[in-house]
């Protein structure tokens with residue numbers, strides 16, 4: 732993954748190294764007689780110019796790298812105030828993430844992303860309904876995001892509820908939207924919510940079906956993907972290891 736992408740999605744340089752790099756770039760650009768580019772290159776939040784240069788694959792790779800930093804305990808030194816100030820007048824997020832409401836799976840944190848880097852839609856069991864699809868269409872077609880990432884996670888309570896056919900108020904209808912993944916999961920062994928192997932297999936199948944569902948029910952996003960403007964991908968977050976596994 733090119734360094735430029737890392738410094739674009741998340742500036743993880745130390746202040747000292749950043750200063751040295753800025754100084755050398757400033758010297759070079761002065762020598763060339765053009766305006767210094769470092770204000771943009773080292774800004775806190777994504778700018779339109781920086782985001783527009785990234786390809787969907789580069790954005791996915793940057794998310795993967797961010798998760799590696801998270802797992803090593805080497806997250807970027809986020810200057811949230813600087814990111815907040817810089818993004819206040821406009822946002823240019825690179826991706827829209829659909830993930831579960833689970834308190835242990837905050838997408839931005841586990842992929843070391845900052846304010847303004849991504850849209851994040853969260854709903855139990857990370858299923859796509861009309862409102863979620865509309866949000867994704869806004870994120871990509873209107874706001875310019877280039878990646879749609881559906882992220883499930885291990886030991887998901889919503890998946891367990893769907894397996895058990897849990898009934899509770901409005902939750903019943905939500906869990907019904909996960910049921911097709913339960914039925915579609917091929918699994919050798921006990922098909923129960925007590926078997927975490929099965930629960931995680933269903934969670935993965937649910938992500939795969941949601942990705943297919945997004946393409947099928949959103950011609951806007953499907954056409955953008957066919958044209959190469961965006962990529963729709965799936966991922967599973969492992970609560971035990973902290974790893975995000977990406978898959979198409």
Ligand SMILES: [Zn+2]
Nearest residue numbers: 831833887888
């Ligand atoms: Zn969950």
